[in-house]
Amino acid sequence: MFEPTLEPPPEPQISPTPTASPLVRRIQGAVLWIGRYRLLLAMFSFGAGAFTFINMQRSQVLAQWLAVLLGAGWLLMLVEVPLNRWFARFHWSHLSQPIMRYAVQNLHQYTLFFCLPILFYTTTWHSGQAIFTGTVAVVALCTMWDPIYYGVIAARSWLYFALHAFAVYIAALTVPPILWQLTTTQSLALASVAIGVFALPSLIHRFERRRWLHWILLPGMALALGGLSWVLRFWVPPATLWVSQPMVTRTLDADQRDPGTPLKIIGTAQLAAGGLYAFTAIHAPRGLHEQVFHVWRHDGTVTDRIPLNITGGRKQGYRAWSYKRSFPKNPVGEWSVQVVTDADQLIGELRFRVTQSAVLAVTRPAAPV
Numbered sequence: 370m371f372e373p374t375l376e377p378p379p380e381p382q383i384s385p386t387p388t389a390s391p392l393v394r395r396i397q398g399a400v401l402w403i404g405r406y407r408l409l410l411a412m413f414s415f416g417a418g419a420f421t422f423i424n425m426q427r428s429q430v431l432a433q434w435l436a437v438l439l440g441a442g443w444l445l446m447l448v449e450v451p452l453n454r455w456f457a458r459f460h461w462s463h464l465s466q467p468i469m470r471y472a473v474q475n476l477h478q479y480t481l482f483f484c485l486p487i488l489f490y491t492t493t494w495h496s497g498q499a500i501f502t503g504t505v506a507v508v509a510l511c512t513m514w515d516p517i518y519y520g521v522i523a524a525r526s527w528l529y530f531a532l533h534a535f536a537v538y539i540a541a542l543t544v545p546p547i548l549w550q551l552t553t554t555q556s557l558a559l560a561s562v563a564i565g566v567f568a569l570p571s572l573i574h575r576f577e578r579r580r581w582l583h584w585i586l587l588p589g590m591a592l593a594l595g596g597l598s599w600v601l602r603f604w605v606p607p608a609t610l611w612v613s614q615p616m617v618t619r620t621l622d623a624d625q626r627d628p629g630t631p632l633k634i635i636g637t638a639q640l641a642a643g644g645l646y647a648f649t650a651i652h653a654p655r656g657l658h659e660q661v662f663h664v665w666r667h668d669g670t671v672t673d674r675i676p677l678n679i680t681g682g683r684k685q686g687y688r689a690w691s692y693k694r695s696f697p698k699n700p701v702g703e704w705s706v707q708v709v710t711d712a713d714q715l716i717g718e719l720r721f722r723v724t725q726s727a728v729l730a731v732t733r734p735a736a737p738v
Contacts, residue, residue: 419486481509497604534567565595612717644694653681663691
């Protein structure tokens with residue numbers, strides 16, 4: 370992973386060496402060129418993430434290759450120490466260290482900007498998920514600006530390795546559903562374990578190493594950090610899962626999976642006459658099989674939790690619905706149907722209102738699915 374001393378990298382400085390061999394000078398020139406234009410990596414990474422998101426259903430192979438590229442970058446960090454030793458055998462250590470410093474910074478950029486478009490689209494913005502995704506965006510921008518990255522983050526060991534753990538956490542949320550078809554809950558559990566493990570170097574820098582009690586507490590703190598990330602999962606978007614065309618309707622063609630007219634307001638008489646369908650088209654990566662829930666709420670109180678099994682890969686989303694006929698004696702008020710994972714991560718939400726008047730308020734015609 371990193372050097373045993375756990376020292377963060379200073380800002381890379383490379384100067385051409387006139388006495389070096391032509392090969393070394395060419396490598397130095399390439400590194401200087403990469404360093405000069407490396408901010409373009411953020412734009413490339415964001416584009417790669419957007420491309421992966423757009424093509425998640427159309428071309429799963431391309432999406433997986435981009436995810437593999439992300440995973441390969443993290444493997445490079447695991448062999449940083451032996452790679453530097455290998456360079457030292459050829460007296461290139463002065464060259465390998467700046468390369469690895471650029472590589473680590475670029476990897477942080479690539480990871481965060483690659484995942485940002487996916488998080489943007491899967492975030493429910495009127496919930497606490499907006500804070501999480503906003504934080505990812507701010508951290509990603511910090512990795513682009515060298516005075517902040519090297520002058521503030523990398524200058525403080527605990528902060529540098531905290532950024533590293535956070536980037537691993539984001540990658541673990543996004544890549545496994547695409548690459549291995551892990552469910553959202555499985556990916557979330559993997560990310561919680563990963564942030565605890567990769568945060569260990571950051572925690573070490575906050576302890577006095579000579580005190581044995583601190584070393585005993587260290588695994589407990591890492592475990593607590595992983596547990597905290599799991600407790601706060603409600604604020605984390607279910608990366609790679611999102612809802613389109615959520616609606617409440619009185620009719621639905623089950624054979625064609627075709628919903629009727631979407632409603633926003635419904636009277637109690639019409640509600641009692643035929644009940645309601647909550648229709649959602651749930652998008653997921655190809656090959657992913659997952660159980661989600663429609664959670665019906667009346668004025669914030671849960672009245673029903675209906676399981677739905679979905680399969681990913683369809684461009685228009687997996688069309689699923691729940692039907693509710695049994696309502697409280699007094700159903701007047703604000704209603705919502707939340708689409709959540711089995712770990713209660715919010716995927717999407719639809720809302721409607723029940724009134725005493727016998728009026729149906731139509732939102733807009735249902736789009737074809």
